[in-house]
Amino acid sequence: MAKTIAVTGKGGVGKTSMSALIVKLLVENKPGAKILAIDADPAIGLSTALGVEVGKTIDDIRKNVIDAAMNGERDSKLSILTNLDYEVFDAMVEKDGFAFLAVGRPESEGCYCKINTYLKHIIKEISDKFDYVVIDGEAGIEQINRRVMETVTHLLLVSDASKKGINVIKTIAEVAKDLVAYEEIGAIINRIQDENVKELVDIDGLCQYSFVSEDKNISYTDIKGESLLNIENDLSVKELKSALEKFRIL
Numbered sequence: 001m002a003k004t005i006a007v008t009g010k011g012g013v014g015k016t017s018m019s020a021l022i023v024k025l026l027v028e029n030k031p032g033a034k035i036l037a038i039d040a041d042p043a044i045g046l047s048t049a050l051g052v053e054v055g056k057t058i059d060d061i062r063k064n065v066i067d068a069a070m071n072g073e074r075d076s077k078l079s080i081l082t083n084l085d086y087e088v089f090d091a092m093v094e095k096d097g098f099a100f101l102a103v104g105r106p107e108s109e110g111c112y113c114k115i116n117t118y119l120k121h122i123i124k125e126i127s128d129k130f131d132y133v134v135i136d137g138e139a140g141i142e143q144i145n146r147r148v149m150e151t152v153t154h155l156l157l158v159s160d161a162s163k164k165g166i167n168v169i170k171t172i173a174e175v176a177k178d179l180v181a182y183e184e185i186g187a188i189i190n191r192i193q194d195e196n197v198k199e200l201v202d203i204d205g206l207c208q209y210s211f212v213s214e215d216k217n218i219s220y221t222d223i224k225g226e227s228l229l230n231i232e233n234d235l236s237v238k239e240l241k242s243a244l245e246k247f248r249i250l
Contacts, residue, residue, distance in 0.1 A: 001153070002036075004133040005249055006180075009158035010168035011139030014190045016041065017218055018158050018240070019136035020049035020228040022249070025241050026132050027097035027229070029250055033131040035098040044102050046136040051227030052100045056091040059104025088126055099130075124151065140168065154249055155180055157187040157207070161197045173206050186247035188212055188240070210243035212236050 007019045023037050039046035039054075047054045064087075093100040127133045135152065155176055159165035169187055176182065187209035189201055203209050215236035221228055231237065244250040 002127055002130050002133050003154060003249060004127060004135065004152040005154040005156055006135045006137055006152040006182075007156045007158060008137045008169075008172050009139065010160075010165045013158050013160045013162075013165050014218075015139065015158045016045045016049055016136050017222060017228060018156070018188060018190065018212075019046055019134055021218075021231075021237060021240055022134050022156075022244065023050060023098055024229050024231070025237070025244060025250065026134070028233075029241075030132065034129070035132045035134070036092075036127060036130040037098055037100045038127075038133060038135045039100070039102040040135050041138045042104070044104075047100065047102060048225055049222070049228050050095070050098075050100060051229060052093050052095060054093070054100075054102045056087075057102040057104030058088065058091065061087045061091065062104075085125070101126075140172075150179070151181050153183045154247060155182040155185045156247065156249075157185070159187065159189055160191045161189055161201055166201065166203060170203075170206055184247050184249075186210070186243065188243055191215075208246060210239065210246060212239045212243065 005022060007015055007022070009015045019037070023035065026033065026035050037046060037050060044054055044057075046052075088101070091101060155173075157169035157172055159169045166189075173185065173187075176185070185207045187203060187207055188211075189198075189203070189209060190212045191214045192198065192211045193214045198211055213236045215234065217231055217234060218228065218236065221231055233241075241250065
């Protein structure tokens, strides 16, 4: 069974950068492993962080099925449903050491829940063909019980040292108790600039947690729109690696 890591938290705390660096560390430390990165954030920011050019998304496939259903194109509809496995694999981008798949923008409300549920099932089936799956989730708690976020083995909560960020991951952890079938849960308090701040972070009793220092190299690479895969393994990356070992991901 794949180790499926869902990375969640408040927006703006470095969640996508953490997801990209997790992929980087898996590629470096698990040679030969089959790794899938799933961008479940509608902004599709993980693609930039990993240097991936996105073509087709899962949402594009979903809309093709809906269009065929609405237009009454029975042959087309049956063809798409029959070949969904192929459609999803075709949407994957193969990179050196990992594959990438973008879910696309959020699903609109309507009467196509069965189709969306089936697509979620397809993603799960594909995930089972990999050793590691890293999911960059949408900010907040909305995706915890939707789509690819329902069944994960590792729930990773990311926050900065702000009260708002900590409160968000506390809420996610509480909601996830009943809605996510995780085996391990852990928190990363990101962008620590002052060691004294660690003593003020009130997260005891929530789950095991680690700290990752502020890293200007990550900020520079991010603002230039470059891949984080090429960043040096400096202090923050080493701290993240230690956290992943602590959470039994590495």
